[in-house]
Amino acid sequence: MVQWQQTQGRNDLPWQNTRDPYRVWLSEIMLQQTQVATVKDYFARFLDTFPDVAALAAGSQDAVLGLWSGLGYYSRARNLHRCAQQVVQVHGGAFPQDAETLSSLPGIGPSTAAAIASLCFSERVAILDANVKRVVTRVQGFDADVAVAANARALWAAASALLPTPAHAAKDMARYTQGMMDLGAMVCTPKKPLCNVCPVAGACAARKAGDPERYPVRSRKLKRSSQALWLLWAQSESGAVWLARRPIPGVWGGLYCLPLFDSEDALRQTLTPQAQQQLVCEPAFTHVLTHKDLHLHACRVPLKETTQLGEGRWVSALEWPGLGLPAPVRKLLERT
Numbered sequence: 001m002v003q004w005q006q007t008q009g010r011n012d013l014p015w016q017n018t019r020d021p022y023r024v025w026l027s028e029i030m031l032q033q034t035q036v037a038t039v040k041d042y043f044a045r046f047l048d049t050f051p052d053v054a055a056l057a058a059g060s061q062d063a064v065l066g067l068w069s070g071l072g073y074y075s076r077a078r079n080l081h082r083c084a085q086q087v088v089q090v091h092g093g094a095f096p097q098d099a100e101t102l103s104s105l106p107g108i109g110p111s112t113a114a115a116i117a118s119l120c121f122s123e124r125v126a127i128l129d130a131n132v133k134r135v136v137t138r139v140q141g142f143d144a145d146v147a148v149a150a151n152a153r154a155l156w157a158a159a160s161a162l163l164p165t166p167a168h169a170a171k172d173m174a175r176y177t178q179g180m181m182d183l184g185a186m187v188c189t190p191k192k193p194l195c196n197v198c199p200v201a202g203a204c205a206a207r208k209a210g211d212p213e214r215y216p217v218r219s220r221k222l223k224r225s226s227q228a229l230w231l232l233w234a235q236s237e238s239g240a241v242w243l244a245r246r247p248i249p250g251v252w253g254g255l256y257c258l259p260l261f262d263s264e265d266a267l268r269q270t271l272t273p274q275a276q277q278q279l280v281c282e283p284a285f286t287h288v289l290t291h292k293d294l295h296l297h298a299c300r301v302p303l304k305e306t307t308q309l310g311e312g313r314w315v316s317a318l319e320w321p322g323l324g325l326p327a328p329v330r331k332l333l334e335r336t
Helices: 002-008 021-030 036-049 053-058 061-068 075-091 110-121 130-140 149-161 166-187 205-209 264-268 273-278 327-333
Strands: 225-235 241-245 285-288 292-302 313-315
Touching (some): 021 036, 036 061, 053 075, 110 166, 130 166, 130 205, 225 264, 225 327, 264 292, 273 292, 292 327
Antiparallel strands (some): 225 241, 241 313
16 A cells, blocks of 8 residues: 555645645645545645644634635634634644544544544554545445444444554555545545556455445435525625624534525515615525535615614625635625
């Protein structure tokens, strides 16, 4: 695995070839549920503004969410900010060097903690993100339901058994960990894995059985749902828009957003009869979340900045681009 990663793995990503735990941590959080191609630009912009953990800890949550806008899963950004503050306040600005302590920080789960500890500090500890989980279950022929807690623990043990020996950990752990992630992303893919070029094909139980795509086995799957929402897009002559911060928890928690309503009637009730006459509701469009489809109706109305619409405030055309906004709201506002 170590040799394969060196010659065949990914070695040119912007967060590789470093043992800086800040950069590794930032990339690991961004890469959760997000494609590498998407993360690259966000990673670069984030580092331009927050080059180290102290800068991130000193920044405002609004600035963090503003840079994160469009990346999704915004609890990651809130936890990222909280984690940076805790690293500075509790650990003197230096990331802990072991997975156990790292996993006590906000937003850092066991696999992310293991990635930081192994990649940066050569700790002999296994990661088990989605890609690695797929590799391990296939190689080991692990057909127990990984959604069951006891089986998940057994899979961790199986992954740990594959680690480099203690004698080689200091030299090999970083490249081994990266190799496991690369193998899952590039070769041992969910569909049509490239078994003919896999460096561990000879030892793979799933390949021998002829059905690698059945792994990993997971019985519990979240069902998709849908929700219709109406957005009140109030805008003044100067280009200012009325925005309110979304509650936490909830859809787009912590972000600034156009006021949301469950129906057009509910939206209209917040406006005067004269404003209702000027209201124009556009055709619905769909915004896809991980397990929910949002059917959004944007309803535009021109209003004076002396108008108050309940919770929220008027935000100038110069200010709102720098705020943390949901991706569909940002796209709407950028049309003007």
